Amino acid sequence: MNLHLDMLRHGETTGGGGFRGRLDDELTAEGWQQMRRAVAERAGWSRIISSPLKRCARFAAELAEGQDLELEVEPAFRELDFGAWEGLTAAELMLDRSEQLGRFWADPYGFTPPGGESLMVFETRVLTALERLADRWAGERILLVTHAGVMRLLLAEARGLPRERLLQVEVGHASLFGLNVGFRDATLWLEETCLPF
Incomplete structure (x- = not known):
């Protein structure tokens, strides 16, 4: 049996845009509303898994309480750590680090921001955590409240995109996507699905 995983990205944050991986920003009032709208009229999850960062975990806690669901906080689903780029925007990096930024955009697996987490390490931690979920909760429908980087990684994998x-x-912000997650010949596989409700 497959795990049915719905993924919800956090809404707008007080820190604004840019590279905000390990920074623990709060949701704005609009961010809360974006997430509430995204899941309005939706139900059917057996549990909620969340990144530990406040922009995810606080909404996940509200939703879990409102739908009487178990909430599990999973550190492996936190955002990519951007190292020295944390808190900076692309426009700021263009002023004196445009060559580095260009390398990252062109090949994120081949260039890691100074002091940051490599995409290979990020991929390993996210996919390892997903394997644990698929093994533990096969046959269930789970909501994962997480970040753009985690969702990009999993969607790219499901779509078979090159790195x-x-x-x-x-x-x-507050995007909602669905995946089927399972194992084929003991290898994790992902398939993007339409949200069923």
Whole structure:
């Protein structure tokens, strides 16, 4: 049996845009409303899994309480750590680090921001955590409240995209996507699905 995984990205945050991986921003009032709208009229999850960062976990806690669901906080589903780029925007990086930024956009697996987490390490932690979920909760429908980077990685994998196209996957605030997750010949596989409700 497959795990049915619905993924919800956090809404708008107080920190604004830019590279905000390990920074623990709060949701704005609009961010809360974006997430509430995204799941309005939706039900059927057996449990909620969330990144530990406040922009995900606080909404996940509200939703879990409102739908009487178990909430599990999973550190492996936190965002990519951007190292020295944390808190900076692309426009700010263009002023004196445009060559580095260009390398990252062109090949995120081949270039890691200074002091940051490599995409290979990020991929390993996210996919390892997903394997645990698929093994533990096969046959269930789970909501994962997480970040754009995690969702891009999983959607790119499900869509069979080459690694250099990872950052082209669009994941807006409070976006909701569905995946079937299972094992074929003991190997994790992902398939994007339409949300059923």
